[in-house]
Amino acid sequence: MKKIIRSGLVFITLIAGLGGCSSTGPIGLMASSPPAPIASPITHAAPPAQPASPSIPPPAGLDDYKTLVARHVLQHNADLAFAGTLPPLMPAVVVLRITVDQAGALAGVEVQRARDTNAAQVALDSMRRSAPLPPPQRLAQADGRLTFSETFLFGERYRYQLRSLAPVQASE
Secondary structure, eight states, X not given: OHHHHHHHHHHHHXXXXXXXXXXXXXXXXXXXXXXXXXXOSSOOOOOOOOOSSOOOOOOSSHHHHHHHHHHHHHHHTGGGBXXXXXXXXXXXXXXXXXXXXXXXXXXXXXXXXXXXXXHHHHHHHHHHHHOSOOOOGGGSOTTSEEEEEEEEEEOGGGOEEETTTOOOBOOO
């Protein structure tokens, strides 16, 4: 199996290398011409200066933005997240109503639904630690803000997953 994969990789590399070759004259002349420089065979104009921070592509819609925000929140709260299948009966579910301005700053965050006040506080604190969020760009309303909801699905010891990224829940 390894031999087949290795042979395939060699073949793909060879094809990719040959794909860049072209000739504009007879084959006899091509053999006597000097090799093309390796570093930059085609001269391009210098690209425009890029900002120091990596640019985030604009979200396609609200679901795309919520996925972007959920990843951002988990990056800033990795110690509170859990991976894997959600349990059939979750100890707590918290729904937050989140408002961001055009720059991604939290303009407001409030609990829409929760039965466990400790879980609600964990969710609120996680959102605040994650600020600023990615900018909503064109999704912002006329007032420059975007309001949406995110659901925190809690497992044991107040560790959570966010609904926008959560896998399918286990059945009983």
